[in-house]
Amino acid sequence: MAQTALAGVKVLEYAQMVSGPYCSKLLADLGAEVIKIEEPGVGDEARRREPFPNDIPHPEKSGLFLYLNSNKLGITLNLQTTTGRAIFEELIKGTDVLIEDNRPSAMKELRMDYESLAEVNPRLIMASITPFGQTGPYRDYKAYPLNSYHGSGSASILADIVPGEIERPVKGGGYLGDYDSGLCAAAAVVGALYRRLFTGVGQHIDVSKQEALLSLERVEIGRYAMGDSRSTVSVQRMVGGLHRCKDGYVVITIPMQHQWEALAKLIGKPEWIKEESYKDEFARAAHAEELNARIGEWMINHTKDESYHRGQELSCPIGAISTAEELLNSEQLKARDFFMEVDHPKIGRVKFPAAPYRFSKTPWRLERPAPLLGEHNEEIYRRRLGYTKEDLVRMRAAGTI
Amino acid sequence: MERTLLHGIRVADFTWAWAGPYGTMLLALMGAEVIKIESSSRLDHTRVRSLAAGPGFVGPDHAWIFNELNLNKLSINLDLSQPKAVELAKKLVKVCDVAVQNFRAGVMDRLGLGYSSLKEVKPDIIMLSSSAVGGTGPERQYVGFAPTFSALGGLAYLTGFPDGPPIPVMGSADLRSATTAVFAILAAIYHRAVTGEGQHIDMSSRETITALIGESILEYAMNQRSPSRQGNRDEAMAPHNCYPCRGENKWVSIAVDTEEEWQALCQVMGNPHWAEEERFSDAYARWHNQEELDRLIAEWTIDYTHYEVMERLQKVNVAAVPSFRGNELFNDPHLKERGFSEVVEHPLMGKRTVVGPPWKLSSTPARVSRHSPLLGEHNHYVFGELLGLSEEEVERLVEEKVIY
16 A cells, blocks of 8 residues: 555544534545544534435535545544543643644633643644634634635625626635635644654644635735725726636636637637737727627637637637536546545445545545544544443443543 | 744745745745746746736836735746756756646646656655646646636636626635645655655646535535535525625625524614514524525614624624625734734835735744745855856856846
8 A cells, every 4th residue: 555645643633514624634635643523422513514415414424524524533522521621631642733623712711722732742733723813802703604704805805706796795605715724724734743853842823714714815915905995806807707608607817918819719700819909918908898798709609618628729728617517527537536436334435526636656545434423432442542341331421422 | 043844945936827836935934945936038927017917017026916926935047948947947956855836737848847857856856736637637738727727626606696607716716726735745745754755746726626615526426416606695504694784885794503693693683573573483494584584684784884793793602704805904903913914025116015824833933034036036046055056157147048
């Protein structure tokens, strides 16, 4: 078996829904051992979120949970109990990285804040992914993914992309912003692991979802910082952009001269290339309305696949606005084995995205599906921590695990 | 010297546009020495006049978008269409740990700078190649920018309102791809530190986007149904939307999950009669009647500023956060206290306020340490000090337009 990039790294996850679990999934997929802590009898909130096979909700059958928790081990532990916290401390001693997403004040009350845990294990790297970060007046404010997206300024920027078409700010599709925060944290975690090879000590990584998200709009926001209140995207009036086809939409982005020429050829208007009034991006922008009307005429008479492939053959950057079904059927994605089949004891065999990167030496791999609730209690508590069978029975009865 | 996360790591940065440069900038914010290889013969397109840069554009060293995406880096000139320049680039790679590029698949190989060539001069080099749809497969020659990544990644189809067009997510799609690249590069750096082994990473930008909507793929895989646009709505929560507030184009987002949150919201709204009606009596009923529910809540929010709504609802543990516009972020007391932005002094553009690093690290803080480089600003340091060329040699190469 090929080796993995993060072999030997031990991660503990005390997080729910998307951000924290996605962060540790990224680590698990590259070979880290991730132990996920869930509340006894209840489990991660994501277990109650769609999709479910045949739309029948079942805590072991959530597609969201399956995607975000593959390759992890799962245990149940009640951290509101003294015994639960003692066990948590034992686990922390053998942990390299803790990923958590709880209110800063709640972590402090449980003596699970970084300062307290670093006393138990100075090598610990702790990543806290919360709506507003560990400091500042909003640090304990509540925010669901919707609120985080809007609070970052990103929702108003999305609304500006299609001016006049929509009247209010809108969040990114799905759980976009929460995935972003998890990804952002994962990068810092691996950076801290690298650093620790030289120093031997860990540190605390404070990720505010608000900041992780607004960083992705740093160019737009930078424009505002300099007093320009117009958004780039709405002042662009770009030639190309969103166009309706026979069967959906495509998006065309042609900032460079040769790309504009490729588009002119694609839609049968090669004479545009020599036209003085279309000579550069600014000149064309002055005629955006009429040019887009002509481009639109061609697009509406072709399918998005025709526009995409024929355009790309001429090196014109066109993208088909694709559905999940179209992605699963894409020849390109099939050729790259982007979708991997997972076999889950309750769900059966389904496909989901593997990883967008192909490492030549340390490949992404799928070792196990997402854990059932408490699936690895025996393994972790008995074999790893040395509790007896009787201990486990008593802890289960007491609601500790 | 202050210790940083990536102290001692040197990066040969062959990237351009947005997706590549933001990734290497994140490495530079973490403390890596990032050397950008550029040329007057083929300027990074964020250095040239464009609609995005705006009408006030002066020249390649005044490009504000370039500045946003290339902070902390060093810059050298090399015209890679010349064999001598390619040799110098290889010499540079020899003293680097990481090489990053985002040309169309195959371009680096044609230049003689593909992974196999770089590996010859530096056996443990880590190289990441980022392209629109990846370096393999029938469409590997296809090109794209952020909006096409979000289109082909499946995100654009999911973003927007049910009765409106899909929204192709623009520049931020590139920055998502860049963040993914950084995660992969750091994993490879960690692996190399442990085992001594370098490697090549082939990354597809459209795939980086699909990875962020995994559950929508599972929806199709499980139920043969492609999810579509839901605006601000949720599959189970209601209210769950953004609502108009006092002032021009001011909005607040409110999301309610539990019964306690609903009761608290009602209380803050002054327990209106409608809230007691049967159509809003439980979570299921509220979800089914959310259009009417949203209209009624909007009648309440419109009398308050978005900040007032946030403060009043957060006090009772209800998730309410303004939908900020970019300019508001700079005056927000919370963000101000956390210091999310920094001022950087650019020698030609003067003081620029820029967004800082996306993480706060307790012992090795990431930080903005310098402005984006002027074109070729570090030729002397890199060719002279790092590569050991004499001043005469450098001058000759400048005359030959190798260093150009």
